[in-house]
Amino acid sequence: MPDRGQHARLDVRKTYKLFIGGAFARSESGRSYPVTGRRGDLLAHAAWASRKDARDAVLAARKAMPGWSGATAYNRGQVLYRVAELLEGRSAQFADEAVRAGGIGPARAAQQVAAAIDRWVWYAGWPDKIAQISGAANPVAGPYFNLSVPEPTGVVALLAPAAASLLALVSVLAPVIATGNTAVLVASEQAPLAAISLAEVLATSDVPGGVVNVLTGRTAELAPVLAAHMDVNAIDLTGAVPADRAGLEEAAAGNVKRVYAAGRDWAAEDWTVTPSLGRMLAFLETKTVWHPIGT
Amino acid sequence: MVSTSSVAPPDWDYAPAPESTDVVSIAPSYGLFIGGEFVPPAAGRHFATLNPATEQPLAEVAQAMEPDVDRAVAAARDAYQGAWGGLPGRERAKYLYRIARVLQERSREFAVLESLDNGKPIRESRDVDIPLAAAHFFYYAGWADKLEHAGFGPAPRPLGVAGQVIPWNFPLLMAAWKLAPALATGNTCVLKPAETTPLTALLLAEVIQQAGLPPGTVNILTGDGATGQALVAHPGVDKIAFTGSTEVGKEIQRAVAGTGRKLTLELGGKAANVVFDDAPLDQAVEGIVNGIFFNQGHVCCAGSRLLVQESVADTVLDRLKRRLGTLRLGDPLDKNTDIGAINSRQQLDKITELSAAGEQEGAERWSLACPLPDRGYWFPPTVFSRVSQAHRIAQEEIFGPVLSVLTFRTPEEAVAKANNTPYGLSAGIWTEKGSRIFWMAQRLRAGVVWANTYNRFDPASPFGGYRESGFGREGGRHGLAGYLGA
Numbered sequence: 200m201p202d203r204g205q206h207a208r209l210d211v212r213k214t215y216k217l218f219i220g221g222a223f224a225r226s227e228s229g230r231s232y233p234v235t236g237r238r239g240d241l242l243a244h245a246a247w248a249s250r251k252d253a254r255d256a257v258l259a260a261r262k263a264m265p266g267w268s269g270a271t272a273y274n275r276g277q278v279l280y281r282v283a284e285l286l287e288g289r290s291a292q293f294a295d296e297a298v299r300a301g302g303i304g305p306a307r308a309a310q311q312v313a314a315a316i317d318r319w320v321w322y323a324g325w326p327d328k329i330a331q332i333s334g335a336a337n338p339v340a341g342p343y344f345n346l347s348v349p350e351p352t353g354v355v356a357l358l359a360p361a362a363a364s365l366l367a368l369v370s371v372l373a374p375v376i377a378t379g380n381t382a383v384l385v386a387s388e389q390a391p392l393a394a395i396s397l398a399e400v401l402a403t404s405d406v407p408g409g410v411v412n413v414l415t416g417r418t419a420e421l422a423p424v425l426a427a428h429m430d431v432n433a434i435d436l437t438g439a440v441p442a443d444r445a446g447l448e449e450a451a452a453g454n455v456k457r458v459y460a461a462g463r464d465w466a467a468e469d470w471t472v473t474p475s476l477g478r479m480l481a482f483l484e485t486k487t488v489w490h491p492i493g494t
Numbered sequence: 495m496v497s498t499s500s501v502a503p504p505d506w507d508y509a510p511a512p513e514s515t516d517v518v519s520i521a522p523s524y525g526l527f528i529g530g531e532f533v534p535p536a537a538g539r540h541f542a543t544l545n546p547a548t549e550q551p552l553a554e555v556a557q558a559m560e561p562d563v564d565r566a567v568a569a570a571r572d573a574y575q576g577a578w579g580g581l582p583g584r585e586r587a588k589y590l591y592r593i594a595r596v597l598q599e600r601s602r603e604f605a606v607l608e609s610l611d612n613g614k615p616i617r618e619s620r621d622v623d624i625p626l627a628a629a630h631f632f633y634y635a636g637w638a639d640k641l642e643h644a645g646f647g648p649a650p651r652p653l654g655v656a657g658q659v660i661p662w663n664f665p666l667l668m669a670a671w672k673l674a675p676a677l678a679t680g681n682t683c684v685l686k687p688a689e690t691t692p693l694t695a696l697l698l699a700e701v702i703q704q705a706g707l708p709p710g711t712v713n714i715l716t717g718d719g720a721t722g723q724a725l726v727a728h729p730g731v732d733k734i735a736f737t738g739s740t741e742v743g744k745e746i747q748r749a750v751a752g753t754g755r756k757l758t759l760e761l762g763g764k765a766a767n768v769v770f771d772d773a774p775l776d777q778a779v780e781g782i783v784n785g786i787f788f789n790q791g792h793v794c795c796a797g798s799r800l801l802v803q804e805s806v807a808d809t810v811l812d813r814l815k816r817r818l819g820t821l822r823l824g825d826p827l828d829k830n831t832d833i834g835a836i837n838s839r840q841q842l843d844k845i846t847e848l849s850a851a852g853e854q855e856g857a858e859r860w861s862l863a864c865p866l867p868d869r870g871y872w873f874p875p876t877v878f879s880r881v882s883q884a885h886r887i888a889q890e891e892i893f894g895p896v897l898s899v900l901t902f903r904t905p906e907e908a909v910a911k912a913n914n915t916p917y918g919l920s921a922g923i924w925t926e927k928g929s930r931i932f933w934m935a936q937r938l939r940a941g942v943v944w945a946n947t948y949n950r951f952d953p954a955s956p957f958g959g960y961r962e963s964g965f966g967r968e969g970g971r972h973g974l975a976g977y978l979g980a
Contacts, residue, residue: 332645333645335956335970335971335972337952337954337955337956337970338954339950339952339954339955340629340952340954341950341952343947343950345952345954345955347955347956347970347972352960432961444751444752445751445752445753446751446752448747448748448750448751448752449747449748449751449752451747451751452744452745452747452748452751453744454916454961454962455740455743455744455747455759455761455961455962455963455964455965457965475647480975484941484960485941485956485958485967485972486935486940486941486942486943486960487941487942487943487955487956487957487970488935488942488943488944488945489942489943489944489945489947489950489955490931490945490946490947491945491946491947
């Protein structure tokens with residue numbers, strides 16, 4: 200028998216905040232902006248990060264750098280694998296968010312989320328292998344033991360792809376932190392919610408606070424701050440619109456930043472293809488150590 | 495520990511032992527090397543290149559202008575689309591092996607010419623610059639037909655035309671560092687040697703002719719900074735490689751912004767040479783001297799900041815000054831010379847200005863009391879003690895024979911001070927404790943770390959910086975990456 204007294208249950212909506220130094224906070228500016236689905240329906244009010252929030256995120260990323268880059272590669276691999284475990288448990292949520300953001304049906308969304316989790320697992324295996332691929336024992340012409348080893352570049356600013364499927368997001372973020380860097384990620388302006396949900400997973404996994412920081416807001420406002428920031432070591436311009444690219448690259452020259460995704464249109468990128476090592480190697484420095492051989 | 499500072503250095507007299515210049519023939523005037531032959535510059539302008547040890551002109555070389563850059567880039571494009579681009583790797587390899595062999599055969603000629611044009615001691619050009627340049631071509635020759643095994647995918651592709659701008663401190667060696675990997679990977683090149691040291695590059699052009707490379711594969715444009723700017727900004731160039739100052743490197747990065755051209759930069763440095771109290775001090779002193787006084791300190795990876803543990807600071811300084819007392823400054827062509835001429839008036843002015851700033855800011859200056867020749871550009875080996883981290887001589891690259899000495903107490907302090915510049919090219923560590931070497935090596939933010947040695951170079955060993963010392967590596971398998979696309 201139907202229970203005549205039962206009301207349709209009102210859902211509890213989520214507040215989407217910034218993720219800085221392991222904590223969720225609104226923008227210090229107090230601003231937010233509406234995020235809508237494909238049909239113009241309101242999904243949420245996302246925080247509209249200020250330039251100050253961007254600088255705070257860089258500070259948090261810098262602070263997290265010694266611990267994360269100093270952790271053993273085995274440990275970083277396990278921490279990243281743990282993220283995949285938690286993503287798996289929340290896969291329905293991510294698929295549901297993708298459907299609500301619009302453009303794809305439930306089956307396609309589930310497939311994309313599964314691919315994103317698999318991509319994360321792929322990268323989780325790299326921390327203790329990349330040095331064996333990109334390092335070298337160099338046969339120099341003299342009595343020296345000479346080794347080249349990769350080391351993380353430092354704080355990496357990431358402009359996430361506009362599409363902002365979880366798969367695209369994972370494909371740009373995972374290689375940066377797998378190699379021991381820390382990240383300041385500017386989420387897709389139109390579709391930022393998946394990035395914040397991913398931050399919630401990171402916050403409840405074992406990734407130390409500050410290793411990944413997520414900003415939502417206007418890319419055109421945040422990107423120049425990060426490109427010019429003297430304590431950011433590298434920037435990935437994948438999500439930059441072509442018209443902004445030259446200006447951002449110019450700003451990046453101020454402290455000789457490594458710039459990834461220069462001069463290529465990433466809008467049409469097929470994220471389902473197994474990646475090359477390019478996104479990891481772009482954020483690794485090669486250190487060569489000479490040691491004499493003698494008795 | 496017994497101090498040896500009171501013992502006077504032995505008074506050894508050396509008879510002059512100058513290397514003969516008969517082996518070199520310098521033309522009165524040179525053209526530009528474009529399309530396999532020497533051609534006059536479009537605007538007909540030339541400038542003199544001087545012997546910095548005498549201030550006498552050695553020859554006049556062409557000033558390449560924009561039309562010359564156009565012509566050289568077009569010649570390189572033709573060669574890329576034609577004779578060079580169509581060659582299989584094994585044929586490219588043999589051309590590079592030929593260059594290496596001719597460099598070895600003509601090494602004495604190159605060494606004398608390098609010392610004449612640059613001012614560096616013949617001992618260094620003979621034993622370091624020229625052999626390493628030949629070795630670099632020999633090393634990369636062997637990669638040309640093995641690129642599918644180099645870890646850049648099954649069929650890595652060249653980029654096209656490489657524009658390469660090099661400095662005056664190791665003129666031929668830097669040309670080799672640029673040309674060898676670019677050619678091995680199938681690119682063609684437009685190389686601009688430094689304004690003050692063009693002659694060995696022009697002699698290399700002759701070697702390239704002798705080796706029979708297809709015309710246009712390598713083009714060499716002499717000129718000043720404007721020539722370099724025109725080359726870097728040229729839309730027909732697919733890849734830019736630059737070695738030089740951080741200031742110019744940033745300008746180039748800005749100029750290349752938004753073009754999608756591949757860029758590698760090898761820029762300045764302010765390396766820390768860290769000496770612990772357990773180090774073999776006599777060896778360390780040799781390493782300090784080699785670190786900062788090799789090539790008059792005109793070395794981007796020079797150990798220009800000595801960080802010495804406080805407990806041995808006085809001993810190390812005493813022994814260092816005593817050792818410096820045995821250095822011989824003078825005629826670069828004399829086989830006994832340790833310190834040659836400063837490369838140019840402009841560089842001498844910069845060294846003089848920064849040294850004056852060191853005194854003004856309160857550091858204690860000690861310069862070797864040695865006679866300086868009447869003509870030419872000279873600067874005596876100089877050591878500043880009581881240097882603070884904020885001093886300009888602790889932050890700015892001097893690019894001369896000037897050492898800044900700072901002290902530390904703990905390894906943590908050494909790391910913090912070593913990393914406290916915007917640069918990150920190189921560093922040195924002196925200690926007998928193996929675990930400490932690796933502890934330090936892990937924490938120093940530098941692309942090359944020498945432990946109980948300094949200023950070693952090898953074509954198989956990747957070289958390049960962190961942070962504002964640039965990006966990309968030269969040497970080794972890593973050196974191929976800057977010239978290959980997926």
